Amino acid sequence: MGAEVQVSHLTKKFGKQLIWGDVSLTLPAGEISVMLGPSGTGKSVFLKTLIGLIKPDEGSVIIEGVDIASCSERQLYEVRKLFGVLFQDGAMFGSMTLYDNVAFPLREHTKKSESQIRQIVMEKMELTGLIGAEDKLPGEISGGMRKRAGLARALVLDPQILLIDEPDSGLDPVRTAYINQLFIDLNAAIDATFLIVTHDINTARTVPDNIGLLYHKHLAMFGPREMLLSSTEPVVAQFLNAQRVGPIGMSEEKDADQLAAEAGFSMPPLPPITRQLEPSNGMQRRAQRPAGQWCRENGVVPPPGSFEDAVTAPGAST
Ligand SMILES: Nc1ncnc2c1ncn2[C@@H]1O[C@H](COP(=O)(O)OP(=O)(O)OP(=O)(O)O)[C@@H](O)[C@H]1O
Structure with a gap:
């Protein structure tokens, strides 16, 4: 079962450069969360801070009662196992087969026998649709397969928290759709807490x-x-709907002149909220909620046409 991650008042600077300040959020156990943001806003730095690779200047990251922002190296070593x-x-070793890449953490961090390792590796390769590709080298396979191999390797120690950095980078829209379905299916199967950093609006x-x-x-x-897909807060609505009109500019926030020039324009209406992907094998995810539930419970009228799209859930493997 997934672990909750409680982030409170987290601030990170490099020298005098503030990356982000006073970030507070809770990644609920077993749920899938996505972190968005324009390029350079520190999404990767945020991921690295959660796992203790980067120390924040202020604030805490509490996982199972341990604050990884201030704990000892020994405690950090233990928490990282989650x-x-x-x-x-994908960070694959180029000279190793996919099998050996996926087996690597088990050989490094456990005392399991080769037959136990084989069982685990094959199970994770099956989960990620890689059966038959065990003997391939990373250079011989597509970007989509490399990502799935990276995912299989991330799964071998049975993580409770899965951090995924830009899974769509370098993938075409079809491969991105397959890997997205795979995340939903994996979440249903392993019930871990997922955090995905992405630029991909879909x-x-x-x-x-x-x-x-x-x-x-x-x-x-x-x-x-x-809540976010029905939000008319300008930054949120602009980013989630990939609009040029709004406070986010080409490189940073727009200056006063640009905003004044846009004063006569209004943001286009929000598009319908699409249905969330569901597991392709009919399983129920713990975090799955009926479409429209949050809006109903919070008295929010979703944009017209919301939740009316038919869901066709493609299989997770290619
Ligand atoms: N180790 C480091 N030392 C100094 N500055 C760093 C370090 N790591 C990241 N930065 C800076 O932190 C800022 C945020 O970088 P980060 O890679 O987290 O952004 P991002 O939101 O993930 O960007 P993108 O979407 O383009 O991948 C950048 O200005 C980057 O140069």
């Missing part, structure tokens, strides 16, 4: 239970997907 991480490029709109947005050195909003 994590699986999928790095952007991923943000269809995969997570919760969405966060880092912008202009702070957390603009974090909450249930329907």
Whole structure:
């Protein structure tokens, strides 16, 4: 079962450069959360801070009662065992087969026999749709398969928290759709807490239970997907709907002149909220909620046409 991650008043600077300040949020146990934000807003730094690779200047990250921002190296070593991480490029060893890459953490961090290792590796390769590709080298396979191999490796130590950095980078929309379905299916199967950092609006709109947005050195909003997808808060609505009109500019926030020039324009109406992806094998995820529940419970009228799309859940493997 997944572990909850409680982030309170987290601030990170590099020298005098503030990356983000006073970030507070809770990643609920077993739920899928996505962190969005314009390039350079510190999403990767946030992931690395959660796993203790980067020390924050202020604040805490509490996991199972341990504050990884201030704990000892020994405690950090223990807490890190709860994590699986999928790095952007899959971080595969180029000279090792996929099998050996996936087996690597088990050989490094456990005393399991080779037959036990084989059982675990094959189970994770099956979960990620890689059966038959065990003997391939990372250079011989597509980017999508490399990501899935990275995912299989992130799963071998049975993580309670899975951190995934830009899974869509370098993937075409079809491969991205497959890996998104795989996240939903995996979450149903292993019940871990997921945090996905992405730029992909379609991923943000269809995969997570919760969405966060880092912008202009702070957390603009974090909450249930329907809260953000129905939000008219300008930064949130602009980013989630990929609009040019709004406070986010080409490189940083727009200056006063640009905003004044746009004063006569209004943001286009919010598009319908699409249904969230569901597990392809009919399983129920713990965090799954009926479509529209958050809106109903909070008296929010969703944009017209919301939740009317038919869901066709493709299989997780190619
Ligand atoms: N170790 C470091 N030392 C100094 N500055 C760093 C370090 N790591 C990251 N930064 C800076 O922190 C800022 C945020 O970087 P980060 O990679 O987290 O952004 P991001 O939101 O993930 O961007 P992108 O979406 O483009 O991947 C950048 O200005 C980067 O140069």
